[in-house]
Amino acid sequence: MDLISTADQLIIFSRYIGQQVMINSLLNNEISFGTLMGVKQNGILVSIKGVNRWLPLYDDFKVCEIKLLLKPLNKLTPDIITVANSLPVQAFITPYYQQSGFDMPVFIAPGHPCNCRYVQELDLADYRSVTEIFQHNTLLHAFESA
Numbered sequence: 001m002d003l004i005s006t007a008d009q010l011i012i013f014s015r016y017i018g019q020q021v022m023i024n025s026l027l028n029n030e031i032s033f034g035t036l037m038g039v040k041q042n043g044i045l046v047s048i049k050g051v052n053r054w055l056p057l058y059d060d061f062k063v064c065e066i067k068l069l070l071k072p073l074n075k076l077t078p079d080i081i082t083v084a085n086s087l088p089v090q091a092f093i094t095p096y097y098q099q100s101g102f103d104m105p106v107f108i109a110p111g112h113p114c115n116c117r118y119v120q121e122l123d124l125a126d127y128r129s130v131t132e133i134f135q136h137n138t139l140l141h142a143f144e145s146a
Helices: 006-014 080-087 091-099 128-146
Strands: 020-025 031-040 044-048 051-056 064-069
Touching: 006 031, 006 044, 020 044, 031 051, 031 128, 080 091
Parallel strands: none
Antiparallel strands: 020 031, 020 064, 031 044, 044 051
16 A cells, blocks of 8 residues: 555564465565564564564565454454453553454554554455465466466
8 A cells, every 4th residue: 555654564573473464475476484583673573484584675676475364353252352351450451452353443654544444454464374274376377387
């Protein structure tokens, strides 16, 4: 999405440390999966098969497309909601849902055009599982080669 800068993406990614990510290399069109381990001013740290890698992010040059693998809020269970509602401070509920892997509306800065949108709406998340993504890509490659 053109509205969201690299700095804005890093703000969003920093809230989802520990979540699975899908990395689609734009250089060789390969997809890999890892765990988001950290964020710095110009990239994210991802653990892929036990190896930590810094993936650079730039506004004007994309090496890869990165998406968080999240769950939509309609997948919340009564148990998760009960735990969230029992937290000592109401402001802890959103971070609890984020750390549990649920897509939540973002707040970047006052007046930002992407405020109140879900991460998936900003094209930074995918609601599919790793298995579903592999199945989709297998079908896509079979269709392309036919």
